[in-house]
Every structure is written in structure tokens, then in C-alpha cells.
Amino acid sequence: MKVLVPIKRVIDANIKVRVKADNSGVETQNVKMAMNPFCEIAVEAAVRMKEAGTADEVVVVSVGPSNSQETLRTGLAMGADRAILVETDDPLEPLSVAKVLKAVVEKESPGLVIMGKQAIDGDNNQTGQMLAALLGWSQGTFVSKIEGSGDTINVTREVDAGLATVAIKTPAVLTVDLRLNEPRYASLPNIMKAKKKPLDTMTAADLGCDMTPRVKVVKVTEPPARDAGVKVASVAELVDKLRNEAKVIS
Amino acid sequence: MSTLILAEHDNNEIAAATYSVVAAAGHLSGDIDVLVAGSGCGAAAEAAAKIPGVAKVLVADSAEYAHDIAENVAPLIVKLASGYSHVLAAASTYGKNVMPRAAALLDVQQVSDITEIESDDTFVRPIYAGNAMATVQSTDAIKLVTVRTTAFEPVAAEGGSAATETVEGTGDAGLATFVSQEVSKSERPELTTAKVVISGGRGMKAGENFAMLEKVADKLGAAVGASRAAVDAGYVTNDFQVGQTGKVVAPDLYIAVGISGAIQHLAGMKDSKVIACINNDEEAPIFQVADYGLVADLFDAVPELDKELG
Ligand SMILES: Cc1cc2nc3c(=O)[nH]c(=O)nc-3n(C[C@H](O)[C@H](O)[C@H](O)COP(=O)(O)OP(=O)(O)OC[C@H]3O[C@@H](n4cnc5c(N)ncnc54)[C@H](O)[C@@H]3O)c2cc1C
Ligand SMILES: Nc1ncnc2c1ncn2[C@@H]1O[C@H](COP(=O)(O)O)[C@@H](O)[C@H]1O
Numbered sequence: 001m002k003v004l005v006p007i008k009r010v011i012d013a014n015i016k017v018r019v020k021a022d023n024s025g026v027e028t029q030n031v032k033m034a035m036n037p038f039c040e041i042a043v044e045a046a047v048r049m050k051e052a053g054t055a056d057e058v059v060v061v062s063v064g065p066s067n068s069q070e071t072l073r074t075g076l077a078m079g080a081d082r083a084i085l086v087e088t089d090d091p092l093e094p095l096s097v098a099k100v101l102k103a104v105v106e107k108e109s110p111g112l113v114i115m116g117k118q119a120i121d122g123d124n125n126q127t128g129q130m131l132a133a134l135l136g137w138s139q140g141t142f143v144s145k146i147e148g149s150g151d152t153i154n155v156t157r158e159v160d161a162g163l164a165t166v167a168i169k170t171p172a173v174l175t176v177d178l179r180l181n182e183p184r185y186a187s188l189p190n191i192m193k194a195k196k197k198p199l200d201t202m203t204a205a206d207l208g209c210d211m212t213p214r215v216k217v218v219k220v221t222e223p224p225a226r227d228a229g230v231k232v233a234s235v236a237e238l239v240d241k242l243r244n245e246a247k248v249i250s
Numbered sequence: 251m252s253t254l255i256l257a258e259h260d261n262n263e264i265a266a267a268t269y270s271v272v273a274a275a276g277h278l279s280g281d282i283d284v285l286v287a288g289s290g291c292g293a294a295a296e297a298a299a300k301i302p303g304v305a306k307v308l309v310a311d312s313a314e315y316a317h318d319i320a321e322n323v324a325p326l327i328v329k330l331a332s333g334y335s336h337v338l339a340a341a342s343t344y345g346k347n348v349m350p351r352a353a354a355l356l357d358v359q360q361v362s363d364i365t366e367i368e369s370d371d372t373f374v375r376p377i378y379a380g381n382a383m384a385t386v387q388s389t390d391a392i393k394l395v396t397v398r399t400t401a402f403e404p405v406a407a408e409g410g411s412a413a414t415e416t417v418e419g420t421g422d423a424g425l426a427t428f429v430s431q432e433v434s435k436s437e438r439p440e441l442t443t444a445k446v447v448i449s450g451g452r453g454m455k456a457g458e459n460f461a462m463l464e465k466v467a468d469k470l471g472a473a474v475g476a477s478r479a480a481v482d483a484g485y486v487t488n489d490f491q492v493g494q495t496g497k498v499v500a501p502d503l504y505i506a507v508g509i510s511g512a513i514q515h516l517a518g519m520k521d522s523k524v525i526a527c528i529n530n531d532e533e534a535p536i537f538q539v540a541d542y543g544l545v546a547d548l549f550d551a552v553p554e555l556d557k558e559l560g
Contacts, residue, residue, distance in 0.1 A: 130354035138425035214359035229541035
């Protein structure tokens with residue numbers, strides 16, 4: 001079975017983003033970029049399937065500008081076999097990305113697509129569900145456990161009330177949550193080897209996909225700031241302040 | 251112009267989140283209808299009909315809607331959506347699972363997790379873990395939107411008398427079946443609607459130490475939450491996680507205990523009215539957002555807090 005893993009290049013999770021002075025977006029110039037953390041978990045899951053013998057090929061794919069190649073190389077260094085870059089400089093919306101990914105799925109015929117539950121830039125949490133819909137496939141979202149292989153697999157999902165396990169037909173789209181695994185760091189020899197692995201490039205237009213955005217960004221602004229408060233010297237003072245100043249406890 | 255709301259329920263009661271979604275829909279033009287899809291969901295439909303401001307309740311009572319299977323619920327939304335300008339749901343794990351699937355089938359770019367409605371097509375939503383707020387305008391004919399429920403005061407549960415209409419089911423898509431669930435049971439208030447939340451982080455050092463927080467929580471009528479690190483370490487289960495990729499809370503009082511205050515955690519609690527923290531590292535970033543910060547060892551301070559509260 002082939003596993004396709006869509007991955008996105010985003011601002012590193014440890015960076016505090018800054019809003020641009022002209023309110024057109026956030027500052028991305030000279031900012032450290034990295035693979036979206038949920039996508040790392042997805043790559044790790046796919047590579048472990050290959051190591052366990054349930055998958056025979058892992059293909060990473062990214063939709064975005066040409067420098068997304070770096071992110072794809074990271075995926076290859078983690079153990080993916082091959083990479084596909086679908087190049088576009090257009091704004092990336094989940095629906096248009098899902099349409100591109102559908103075209104890639106139709107070319108590649110994977111048995112599973114494993115992706116992140118959320119990209120930490122737009123915080124949309126949509127692309128996997130949309131891809132599953134466009135393909136008419138089942139979806140296992142927010143997955144913290146994958147069991148079995150073959151025509152039906154069991155996935156455990158992290159939901160607001162706790163955990164829910166569903167049996168889903170394959171081929172399927174899975175979106176992974178934090179607790180599925182701990183992604184490995186690529187070793188130096190694997191980073192060197194990754195440079196020689198195949199990376200195909202095509203454009204969204206080659207795949208017949210229209211990337212025209214449906215949602216217009218009117219402006220991007222700073223969130224309301226919170227002022228730092230005071231330090232209290234003791235538990236008694238804390239309780240007194242909460243009770244008599246903030247009046248939030250009785 | 252009219253809005254369809256996908257209700258969240260357990261067949262008997264309408265979830266608190268849905269009352270906030272109705273409040274959000276009140277900022278849009280036109281009537282508000284509520285869709286209750288479930289199996290044996292008559293009581294929930296009756297509860298929905300009592301929500302003030304709701305014009306009509308659509309009830310799809312059919313076996314395929316028993317377990318919130320997105321593959322079955324999305325086609326129902328698609329079938330009904332053409333009659334509406336907006337379809338809304340809570341940005342809960344239920345809404346997040348179902349709505350994008352329906353949106354793609356309708357060829358609509360969903361707008362996720364809105365915190366403000368500026369007009370019928372323009373919404374405000376947090377991006378980058380709430381470090382920026384985007385004002386976005388949808389050009390799609392039907393707008394599919396998920397709502398951050400903490401941003402909208404819930405409407406009352408009683409006072410309305412909406413008409414009820416039965417809707418045919420769309421059948422089982424045959425793609426997914428429910429196996430089991432593990433629901434955390436608690437007598438305490440629900441995390442996302444509690445007036446007071448006390449959360450523990452990696453500083454708690456072990457799951458059993460959360461008992462200290464529970465004692466305080468019970469005195470304050472509070473819910474207990476946690477950081478990702480505490481969940482990852484297995485101190486508590488995933489449904490406790492507050493943050494960018496967990497639950498968003500905005501109580502009157504949030505008490506962070508042994509939590510450093512990473513961006514991703516702040517994303518889930520920085521809209522709380524009052525924030526207090528207990529941390530033994532005075533440099534921890536949580537102090538930059540806390541109204542009241544106590545530099546102390548939590549293993550001394552929490553039992554003392556418990557005593558102080560009497
Ligand atoms: C993609 C992604 C998504 C994420 N999503 C979330 C999310 O939704 N929610 C979330 O919370 N995090 C999330 N994180 C993780 C986040 O970045 C932090 O790692 C996490 O919040 C840290 O948890 P913590 O504060 O409990 O642990 P730490 O950062 O280790 O902090 C522990 C704190 O406890 C204090 N402490 C230790 N011992 C004591 C003591 N005896 N008394 C008093 N204080 C003590 C320490 O001084 C320290 O400040 C996410 C990260 C990524 C990359
Ligand atoms: N431009 C992209 N290229 C490849 N995969 C993507 C892209 N955007 C989103 N994804 C995938 O979809 C997941 C969810 O993203 P989102 O719906 O934007 O929150 C990510 O974790 C990726 O796996």
C-alpha cells in the first residue's frame with residue numbers, strides 16, 4: 001500500500017508572529033519556517049507503517065511556493081521515499097488545496113492519505129475533511145490511534161468528550177492529533193540521503209486546478225493586548241484580591 | 251437571507267455550545283432554523299424548539315445519525331443548505347469534523363472559528379494561535395461558518411416556541427461505523443462553559459497530584475483543565491487540554507498552576523476575564539498575562555489555597 005502525506009510549510013511553532021504594519025498579513029520575511037507540527041506527526045505515522053511492513057511507499061506532497069521544497073526534504077529525511085511539489089504562489093485555502101490533493105490522489109492511487117488535523121498558521125482544520133469529501137472517502141479525524149490494516153481500519157479520535165473509536169473503510173483520509181506519536185528527528189546521514197531522493201515538481205495549473213481564493217482577507221490586526229497584572233506575596237493575598245478586588249470568587 | 255444551525259446534542263439535551271451559536275446567528279440577517287440530526291432525538295428537538303429566536307426546528311431522526319458520523323451528517327446538510335444563506339455550527343470537535351466535509355461537497359470555502367460577525371459576509375477570526383486577528387469576507391453564495399462559542403454569550407434555553415418539521419434521512423453512506431467511546435465522567439461543570447477553571451501543567455509532576463486541584467475546584471465550583479504537556483505525560487486525559495489545538499475557554503477566573511504559558515496554551519485561555527497563576531519560576535511567560543501572579547511552589551501553595559477557601 002502507498003501512503004500519501006500532505007505537508008505544509010509554516011512559521012515555526014516557537015516563533016511569536018508579528019502583524020505587518022500595513023495590516024495586510026503577518027511578517028514572514030526572515031522568519032524561521034518549519035514543517036507544520038501536525039504534518040510531522042503524519043509523516044512519522046506513515047514511516048512507521050512502512051517500517052512495520054503495512055505500507056510499501058511513503059510519498060510526501062506539498063502545495064505552495066518553491067521553497068516548500070525544504071519542507072519536503074525534511075519529510076524525505078524522516079523516511080519518506082518520494083516527494084511532490086505542486087507549485088503555486090497563490091494564497092492557500094483549504095478548499096483549493098483539497099482540490100489539488102484530490103488530483104494528486106487520482107494520479108498516485110494511495111491506500112491511505114495521512115495528514116495533520118490543523119495547520120498552525122491559518123488554524124483552519126478543514127483540508128483533510130474536504131479532501132475526503134471530494135474523493136467520496138471516509139475520514140478519520142483527530143486521530144490518536146490507528147489499528148489494523150486492510151479494507152477496514154479502527155481509528156481512535158480525540159473528541160471534546162474524550163475518545164471515540166470508529167471503524168472506517170479504506171481508502172481513507174486520516175487527520176492526526178498530537179498524541180498519535182512523537183515524530184523523530186532526521187539524522188545527519190538521513191538528511192544527506194534525502195538530497196538524492198526524487199522530488200517531482202508540477203504546477204496547480206498542470207493539474208487543472210483553479211486557486212482563485214473564495215475568502216478575501218480584509219485586514220489582519222493585533223489581538224487585544226492583556227496587561228501584565230501584579231505579583232501577590234502570599235496565598236492569602238491572592239484569595240483576598242480574587243474575592244474583594246476582582247470579585248470572581250465568593 | 252436565513253441561517254441553518256447544526257445543533258449539537260445527546261438526543262435528549264441541546265449542548266451549551268449550540269446556545270452560543272444561536273446567539274452568533276442573531277448578528278446575521280433573516281430567520282434562524284435549527285437542524286437536529288440524531289437517532290431517537292425527539293427530546294432534543296423539543297428542547298431546540300424552546301430556544302428564543304428560533305423560527306423552525308428541522309428534525310432528522312434516523313439510525314444513520316446515531317453516532318455523529320460525518321460521512322452521514324454532511325450529505326444531510328448538503329441537502330438542506332440550498333434554502334439558506336448561512337449554515338453555522340460550533341467550532342467543537344463535532345462541528346470541525348462535519349462542517350468542512352459539507353462545505354467541500356457544496357464547493358464552499360468554510361470560515362472557521364469566528365469570534366465576531368461584522369456583516370452577513372464579513373467575519374473576524376483568530377489565526378496563528380490568536381497572535382493575529384483576521385477580518386475575512388466570504389464570496390461564496392452560501393456561507394459555512396464555525397463559531398468560537400466563548401466569543402458569544404449563550405441565548406436563554408427557554409422562551410421560544412418554534413415550529414417543528416420532519417426531514418427524511420439521507421441514508422447510511424456505508425463508510426464508517428461507530429465502535430466505542432470513552433467519555434470522561436465528572437460531576438464538575440463542563441470545561442468550556444465553567445465560570446471558573448483551574449488548570450494544571452507539567453509542574454504538577456504526576457496525575458495523582460491533580461487531586462489537589464480537584465479539591466480547590468470543588469470549593470470554587472470550577473472545572474479542571476490542563477496543558478498539553480500534562481496530557482502528553484498522561485496526568486489527565488485529552489479532553490482536559492486547553493489551548494490552540496485543544497479547548498478554548500474564557501471563564502471569569504482562570505487559575506494556571508505549574509503552567510509556563512506557552513503561546514499555544516495562551517491561545518486557549520487568554521480571553522478569560524481574570525487570570526491568576528501559581529508558578530515557582532518568576533520568569534515564566536504566564537506572569538505576562540496574569541492579573542494576579544504568585545511566585546511559589548505549587549505543592550505548598552495549592553494546599554494552602556484549599557485551606558484559605560475554607
Ligand atoms: C502544534 C502544537 C500544538 C500545541 N497545542 C497546545 C495546546 O493546545 N495546549 C497547550 O497547553 N499546549 C500546546 N502545545 C504545547 C506548548 O507549546 C507547551 O509545550 C505546553 O503548553 C507546555 O506545558 P506546561 O506549561 O505544562 O509545561 P512547561 O512548559 O514544562 O511548564 C511547566 C511550568 O511549571 C512550573 N513548575 C514546575 N514545578 C513547579 C512547582 N513545584 N511549583 C510551581 N511551578 C512549578 C515551571 O516553572 C514551568 O513554568 C502545542 C505545541 C505545538 C507544537
Ligand atoms: N498547502 C498545503 N500543502 C500540503 N498539505 C496541506 C496544505 N495545507 C494544508 N495541508 C494539509 O492539511 C492539514 C490541515 O490543514 P488546515 O486545514 O489548513 O488546518 C495540514 O496539516 C496538512 O496535512
